[in-house]
Amino acid sequence: MTKDISKIDLPILIQGGMGVSISSWKLARKVARRGHMGVVSGTAIERVMALRLQEGDEDGQIRRAFDAFPNRELANRIYKRWHNPDGLAEPGQYKGLTMYGVNPPQHFLELTVIAAFTEVWLAKEEKAGPIGINLLEKIQAPTLPVLYGALLAGVDYVLMGAGIPREIPGHMDQLCQHQSCSLRLNVDDGSTESIPFDPNVIGLNLPPLARPQFLAIISSHVLAMALARSGGVDGFIVEGHMAGGHNAPPRGWSSDSNDEPVYGPRDNPDLERVRKLGKPFWLAGAQNHSEALKEAQAAGAVGIQVDTAFAFCSDSGMDKNLRKRALSAALNGTTRTITEARGSPTGFPFKTLDLEDTEGGRPAEERKRQVCIHGCLRSAYRKEDGSIGWRCASELESTFLTKGGEEGELTDRRCVCNGLLATAGHPHAMKEGGVELPLITSGAYLDFERFLNEKDDYDADAVIDLLGIPYGPMAVA
Template sequence: MVSDLSTTTLPKLIQGGMGIAISSWKLARAVASRGQLGVVSGTAIDRVIACRLQEGDQDGSIRQAAESFPDQGLAARVLQRWFKPEGLDRPGAYKPVPLFSISPPKSLLELATFASFCEVWLAKHKASGPVGINLLEKIQAPTLPILYGALLAGVDTVLMGAGIPRDIPGLMDQLCQHEPCDLRLTVENGEDVAIPFDPSIVEADLPTLERPKFLAIISSHVLAMSLARSGGVDGFVVEGPIAGGHNAGPRGWKVESGEDPTYGPKDEVNLDRIKALGLPFWLAGGKDASSSIAEAEELGAQGIQVGTAFAFCSESGMEPTLRRRAIAYALAEDLETRTEGRGSPTGYPFKTLNLNGTEGGRDASERERQACNHGYLRTAYQKPDGTIGWRCAAEPEADYARKGGDPADCAGRRCLCNGLLATAGFPHAMKSGGIEYPLVTSGIMRDLPRFLSGKSDYSADDVLDELGIEKSAKPELPIRLTHEVQNGPAYRA
């Protein structure tokens, strides 16, 4: 059931999904309130919500969203397990959340479903425009419960990059019908295996949900063409190499080279080929000038996706002191973004900011490696006995080697899970003492002074104004109501 997308109802601007928790519900709500597509990050949202609850859910938002969760028994179990009204005993002392695997404990599936429901519900609550959720294809094990929670909250669009999300549209159809389904997990050196998910963990009498739009984030017209052929894709975000976060590698580049990638004309996406597919597309990567929307339209695009400009605004989920410090350094022109070839355990190039006191300000080897405690970027591998194991090139080399990994893979790798959680204000305690350093990813920050226009801080509204989004803009995608509203009870004020 793919809904018809007429270009007259599409937003000009997509606020890029930024993990972990940088595109928080507050940011997505601010953008959606101006009628554009606000996007929350679904990456590690289970841990983010578990951390916020352990910090006492200080603004009460999670408990507010929980009241609208369709299975109140499940919501109560999650709160019982994670909510600590008195907050943390000491900085970084979060209770460990189990790691996702092929058969994760039911309590983790409940947490993930509940968490994405809350984040999307909060972004949509009181906002007049559409809300999307961003997920990375590379992170497979938590995908189905996170998608399902977002669907239950009435998410309008699902956006997915960092991989080839060919199976996702079909899985969305199944989840909308509350059908059990399987996600295909890539296994290094072995056969792919299925990760099952049964939506009946949410015990409620639910109507069939309307299938949200699905936008694939791509950096090559070849991939766009292949995904369009597979079907179920409603449009594309075409991301260029200067975009923040992960990037596709340039042609011919190999992560094993140890070199940071450089991009050339051969890496340019052929927009005519994308246009010929007849699906709407948005351009991403350095598209934050007041002329960017018009320029994108000239090229046949529907509009733009913007990340970095929103990552440092006041509604961003970035830890506030860190965010202010990054702005100050950017104004002093004392910051550089590096596209690290080996930094991310995903194998994709990853942008890091060389801000003092963060991981990007020091060499990857300076962090003492810890046993993998979050596990989102682990890859599945087949053990000699045929069972599935998990390893990450950022865990201690000895652990990686014991699991059959090549220790050479470990060189230069950073622990993105811990670094990005710390950037969102959830630094975890380290075994060796102290807490994890943040790791800031960003695109080009040269335009921040324009959004500040002489002030010391700026908001999402300042960015939207600068990009020429009308203040009176009406929501351009239809807002769908959650099952609760359809069934009677309205959103609580």
């Protein structure tokens, strides 16, 4: 059963989810302190936590969250497994980490659950506003354990895009009752497979958990209508093509094209039709000016979701030096955001910053494919013996082709996972020496001078102040 969301307070400002780890617990907590909604990223959260622990957990924040986990024995075991009190011996020298498949090992499921719990628990401390977790429908294998960990920490909202998250509301209901469930995995040949998850493996004996609200991130009113019909969706984030991260392709676009996708008026969702669905919705994508809230509300929205402005502020989870370099280049006008047609192995347009000395700054012909070490964007394919294998169009060409991948898929792809983890401050060492280059994703606008409240810098409060948004949460009538 979902709550009647019209009867509860809704946030008017959402700091949206930014993977990997850009919308970390620190940023989400800072926004929630102002009474608005902070959203942590659930993408690759198990990897982020294992890497942070190997870096030493110097400020002991992860330890504190682990101590609050309802199964202390599990928390101590996982902490011990990954924590390195001395930090990394050399930059990027992390221990190897399993990749997600259909039946991951028990210790990996445990790590995932406690990682999501930790991120949400830390974000929720001192909160005044709600905390959400963002997940991508496209990344299916870790979804159920991530959700369960977030639910155990009392997450208030689950926000999901990059696909059609029809099944998730039902699974949230099951997980709140600690019931086992199975997510349908999409296989490249059009068939499906089940990814089971049994919350009992976490060894808890708890009463039912509170069911958070579920917001679907959509770019078309048609998808909003389909999701509203399938039930369990409490509201929508309507995301335009100016937004950072992956974008829905423009109408009539061919994913074989190398050209930067061009969007026109026909790509804008019909807000009136979204409004008529009777569910609350928020507008996302370049909602970064002082009139944005007023305009969004005039169109029937409850409020706005903002990200790029938060991504480059001093509370963001982006690597500190990289963030300063990117911010300064943006302020000097020496970098811009490109909507890449073919960079991401997902086949969706992906917005990157063409900043020097980052993966996004390389011309297409110098893009780097990598030995896949994180595997978050791999897709499932059916092997000849009927079992499931995993491949990524950005992994080494020979590996992809051996797995039956099509040659045409390879053109201009680049490794996104390694780059995004490097951007969050966790670059891996490369065989040939040095560490992975970061890859920054960003929304289209980079006019950050408006936010500066310190010399050449700004924090999350400055963004909220400039947007002119009063203290939240605000009730809707």
